[in-house]
Amino acid sequence: MTEIRTPRLLLRRWSDDDVVPLSEINADPAVMHWTGDGSPLDPDATAGEVERWEEEWDDEGFGQFAVELLGSGELIGAVGLSVVADDLPGLPSDVEIRWRLGRQFWGQGYASEAAQAALEFALQDRGVDRVVAVVRVGDHASANVAEKLGMAAEREITHPEQGHALQVYAIDLTEYAA
Template sequence: MSVRLRTERLVLRPFTEADAEPCAEINADPEVMRYIGDGRPRTAAQTREGVAKAVRRWEEHGWGTLAVTVASTGEFVGLAALAVPEFLPEILPAVEVGWRIGRRHWGRGYAPEAAREAIRFAFEDHGMDRLVSCIHRDNAASVRVAEKLGMTL
């Protein structure tokens, strides 16, 4: 996939199979996963399965989960995603923007920077006119990110 998005500090690109290992490290952290899905960390096998699914979605739709790396070093810091929130059928049809940053990179503004670029990509490059973000009400940090992005309840 030739998509490569840049911000001032970050590069966002479609997930590849090579992203499974660094993503598995993030997904294994209970603090990172606390408000995602059932709140449990994911195994390496679950992460590999999720990455393979993300790769297929890019091939099918031309958009999906973006690996987020530091532009100056190439270090994998997390993801920004455009996904159909199938786990919440009552809001469908919809596309969700989401983010997940490794804990050692928290507090640097990477989540809103990456999500803002994913939103731009969705609206400008794919003609989407509405995005949602499904955030657990107790996840104050992600609520703040959504607010920085101009999202409202």
């Protein structure tokens, strides 16, 4: 069972009980604005997302963590690692870090705290030495998180289907550990 504790958060794998609170997060248009085609996800789509994330954990040994508040146990969102979708140009087999929190949990440093722990997990537990973040141009909150993690803006690409501009950030974790 993979679990990480940070000062304020527990990062863990998913259970069926997470689908309802994650569906509430995914139903918020502000949360989903910069994700995929920008549409909120309904509970069925959310259940499918959790299923895919768990499959990725089983297949890759990493995935998106369920992030909960220590103490209350409230699910606040998803942060973690995924293999970059193979339709994104020039990022073959790269591991990407992603973050998504419920709106009431923004602005408290939780995303950065969880993401920092996920990067340490990538390097120390899984031997991943390079992680990218693919951020929609205009998504300043995500750019801010990437920059605070020490990720460098590498280049801009265009999403092959949706056509929007994406900024690729990257970090060499072997340097990050030093």
